[in-house]
Amino acid sequence: MTLLEVSSLNKRFGGLMAVSDVNFSIQSGELLSIIGPNGAGKTTLFNLLTGIYRPTSGGIHFNGSDITGCKPYQAARYGIGRTFQRTTIFRKETVLDNLVIGQSLHMKTGVWGSVLKTSAARWEEQQIREKAREILSFVGLTGSEDKTAGNLTEEAQKRLSIAMVLVAKPKLLLLDEPTGGVNLEEIGGLIELVKKVQESGVTICLIEHKMRMVMSISDRIIVLNYGKKIAEGTPNEVASNGEVIKAYLGERRVA
């Protein structure tokens, strides 16, 4: 089943075509990676999918609805969760509170329920804390509930940022460089986590620079260069694609 369908998507910043006529789809349950040199338009593409930018033209369909040009909070409510390149968590809050805030879109208690502390409000808060603890053990951060999020290691912060999105139960998870800025030794654990998330039934779309990682975990890969899609296919197909090699290594000079 097609979960996400992107058709002839364009984004222009003044004279620059950041994303140019990009078509692709994501199937339910797969792990799709988007790769490409710096400035290829990968993050812009994510920003278009999550409503941070409005496309200049083209369409985005998700799970049967047209979500072109929706607002970021609407994209999240449709079921698209995302993490950012620069690790984004609420650094001054506790780990548990981060995960409580992650569930905001499911919260129903209004002003009066909150102020009067009705039984429904207390029950909801309990449920939400419960769920936060569950996800904490899923990503392997049990025991850090009360730590201030900003004091965690970079690797744990990455885990937390994934958990914070995951706790809202998205259908599609967009991960923007989940291993960026993390020690080489710790990358393995994060890859395991990404796989585990996929196995739990969440479709994943990944932006990544570390080729070994991309090649090992992706079902399919899309390659962007200068905002255009230059290749698409399985890891092996992409690795042997002439265009891709040219984009990464430059052209072979003919003597």
Add this chain to the structure above:
Amino acid sequence: MRKLYSLERVSWLFVLILAIVVPPILGGYLTSILILICIWSMMCISLNLIYGYTGQLSLGHSAFLALGAYSFGLVAVKLHIGFWPAFLAAAVITGLFGFLIGIPALKLRGHFFVLVTLGFAVTIGVIVLAWVDFTGGANGLAGIPRPDPIPLPWGVKFRFDSLLHMYYFVLLFLILTAGFCHRLVSSLLGKTFIAICHDENLTESLGVNTMSRKLLSFTISAMLAGVAGALYASYNAVISPEIAHFTRGTDVLAYLIVGGSATMTGPIVGTFVLVAIPEVLQVVPYLKTLINGVILMLFIVFLPSGIIGGFKTILPKLGGLRGRPRAGEHDIA
């Protein structure tokens, strides 16, 4: 779980008992100052909700205070519908203004929001002064009623003709306002306000309609400032355009920063300190602003988290007086 008998709770209970027991032995002058401290504290708490917790700096709260005071005064004086209906009308009207101003203003972020709210405050100040037929202009509006006597059992009535009774009335509202904000901010809904304060973009990407949350916070904040204004009008019996001057909003902001923004007790402490010090020193009125300014600058440079914020960072270091160390500036206590 927090300790039930934390040092902080005990000390606040002590302060509350003092606030109830001491005023009868104070003279009328000091009681009137305490009434003002209660009213400005309420306004300060309302500003804390939108600025301290939601992160949107409003310099327009003098306008909401004035709207509350004038709508209460006008409804009560011109329509003669009794204290409580007029009081309710004042809260609703101010909340409505907050909502309507919030829609365009909160679309702007950072400095632009601040400028719009400041512009709104100045505009309301001018309107109150210039619309003589409606507001009485510079002559002010007189004859604003005190609360209706509340009937108690055995035929006794609790009247509000004395200063002391008025003080207890205002104190009750201060406690209600503080309790309301405490519950709101420590709820799940409140956590999304605080999240917006930390990182609005991240919060929105998590599925929170940040615009509607900011609007909710701003509307509630405006309404609480309006209630403070209505209480002020009722206490003073006369209101003049002076209360609509935007410096009232900036004064209250100074109270908030000195007391500690995004803390529950900071607004009350800050208001008490900054109102009491000039009174004790008996300085001329225009010097008060100067003293406030100097104190504010000292705090911004040396203790930006305010008196309560400072306590919260120092206390745990003094041997863990408060159970466990709490995270972040956004302590809810």
